[in-house]
Amino acid sequence: MVESLQGSQVTFGWIARSSETARSLFLSVLTLTTLSLPAQALQVQVRPDRPQLGDTISVSIQVNNPTQEAPQVVMGEKTYPTFPIGQNRYRAFIPSSPLDRSGRWEFQVQGDGQVRNLALWMGDRSFRTQSIWLPPSSAGLSGTDHEFDRVDAFKALVTPEKFWSGPFLRPNSGPITTEFGVRRYYNGEFARDYYHRGVDYAGPYGSPVVAPAAGRVALVGREADGFQIHGNTVGVDHGQGVTSIFLHLSQIRVREGDFVQAGQVIGTVGSTGASTGPHLHWGLYVHGVSVDPVPWRYDGLQ
Ligand SMILES: [Zn+2]
Incomplete structure (x- = not known):
């Protein structure tokens, strides 16, 4: 059996909203639905109400029996961990991408x-496209195993602690030149696996790059040590499977293991690695998938 969670039509369970109206409305719904559910039913809420590709889906779960192990969310072949967010309450993140x-x-x-078998409705979304024309012989940089291995290991981190709180800060004051999710055509052919896995800020060379949220510096990579594509790189682990990576830096101002606060300078804008001019590339990852930072920047996720 599959219960639909499409839109805001939560037909069962529990909800937490700041609005008292919403709360009292919901309580009456809860009272009704409780009658038709087993007393011990898991209560689940999904946000946002109308997710679209690139969003981070938040699944909140209320359990009745706190002595049990933390619940899990399974989608396809992936199992997403939950973390406690309150008494008998847990939350999992499911990433989504333009792919x-x-x-x-x-x-x-x-x-x-x-x-419990559930379903949500993932809305489609169109992403801007770019056409790139390359001369036939241009091989470009291919990157090193060292940098890809280190970056992959960093993105796979799932640290139990939650270090961030509230909306994420803008990591550089420069204007956004390429937003999340832009797709590409190379020499007229659509690149199926490509999307812009982050946001580019065209801050001037040497301008500060700050941590958008608190976390532990879990990756420092330098062009001189084989970070050919990424250039000088800092990775901040925000915890619970949420990580940020900052590429093409000129200077790096932190060391691996440092704990940084939101707004703390971690480096400066540069053009190291595969970069055609000074800019910051900020990639936000959830369980290894590059997600749209916009909901994290403006609404924040709990
Ligand atoms: Zn970029």
Whole structure:
């Protein structure tokens, strides 16, 4: 059985909203639905109400039996961990990207010794495209195993602690030149696996790059040590599978293991690695998938 969570039509469960009106409305819904559900049902809420490709889906779960293990969210072949967010409450993040399919997304919530089959509606979204024309012989830089191995290991981090709180800050004051998700045509051919995995800020050379949220510096890579494509790189682990990577820096102002606060300078804008001019590339990853930072910047995710 699959229960639809499409739109805001939550037909069961629990919700937390700041508006008292919403709360009292919901309580009456809860009272009604409680009658038709087993007493021990897991209560699940999905946000945002109308997700679109690139969004980070937040799945909140209320369990009745706090002595059980933390619940899990399973989608396809992926299992997403949950982390405590309050009494008997847990939250998982499901990343989405421009490479995913829109439409019905089915998932399972497992916890309290129960399994609930649920579904959400993933909205389609069109991303801007760029056409790039390369001369036939241009091989370009291919990058080193060292940099890709280190970056892959960094993006796979799932640290149990949550270091961020509230909306993320803008990491550089320069104007945005390339937003998240831009797709490309190379020599007229659509690049199926490519999307711009981050946001570019055209801050001037040497301008400060700040941590958008607190976290631990878990990656420092230098062009001189084989970071051919990424250039001078800092990776900040915000915890619970959320990571930020900053590329093409001129200077690096932190060391691996440092704890940084939101707004703390971690480096300066440069053009190291595969870069045609000074800019900051900020990539925000959730469980290894590059997601749109916009909801994190403006609304924030709990
Ligand atoms: Zn970029």
